Amino acid sequence: MGLALGDALGMPTQNLPRDVVRDRYGEVLADLHPGPDDNPISRGLPAGRVTDDTDQAVILGELFVAGRGQVDPLAFADRLLRWEERMRASGSADLLGPSTRRALTLIGEGVSPDETGRWGDTNGAAMRIAPIGVGVPVEPLSRLVDAVEQAGRVTHHTGVAIAGAAAVAAGVSAGIDGHPLTESLRRAIDAARLGADRGSYVAGADVAARIAWALELVAGRSPADALEVVHRLVGTGLATQEAVPAALAVAALFPDDLWDACRHAASLGGDCDTVAAMTGAVVGAHTGAGGVPVLDQLSAANPELELSALADRLLAVRGAADRPAERTDWPRETDRPSDSAGLADRSSGY
Structure with missing residues (x-):
């Protein structure tokens, strides 16, 4: 719920300069707002509508449950492509990010999913990783990072992206385990x-060091x-080493205070729907959603979202005593979600 809250708050302000956000909405957003006409990504969207951050997190979470701890x-590639097709059909400009788009193009060309994510270093893996933090305990930490790496392999299998996603997942998972936020960070x-030692090398600043630096700042x-x-x-750009440290610093x-955390993160401008989504996921794992004044409006704007039910299923995976620490086989073909599977295939129209 924290992920969706931050995402919805940042929907109208994403891609805008910080000074424009400040002039238009004040120093800090005080409410959910519709997408403004001058925002090419979110114009026309009603207040409270979530974006790709929440949609893709739900897809990832559903597949993680279907695979009993594996994605x-x-x-995953198929679900992401079908999601983008729905977005295009609805006239939305809220489409796949650059790393995911490149990877799925390669999948379509027949490249192995073990190779398609080797250049993915933007924040797409981190923005949608919260369900893995819900579904996997924080200890042992190596098992959580294994799950993060496996979940993002097809689109973001680089040290930078895995490091950022692992940080967000660990922040969420530690909160669920009852740690105070300072320990979770x-x-x-x-x-x-x-995570930085996993996947392919791409040039980029060390994510762990930048998180520590941002917290000190x-x-x-x-x-x-x-x-x-x-x-x-x-920074609040698409780069993992900007967005993740920014989210955790806020x-x-x-x-x-989940509400204040999300409001402030969504006021940053830049890729602030993603920053606020990650902020909300981490803080929400520690606070719960009680006291947030716009939850009814958020639910009404996104009636297809069934986040509580998904969270329950993820927690069941988390608590499964017989879940192996590592699997090398993918789920059987009959286990894979399809158009006729029992998973929610959201046709949200936005």
């Missing part, structure tokens, strides 16, 4: 260090000052 890469840094600052520092120094400011 079938070809089924330390586990996030540890997970990023482990905002420590002791007022929220207003911290937002300026995150905006000017950490999360650190609001360990007990």
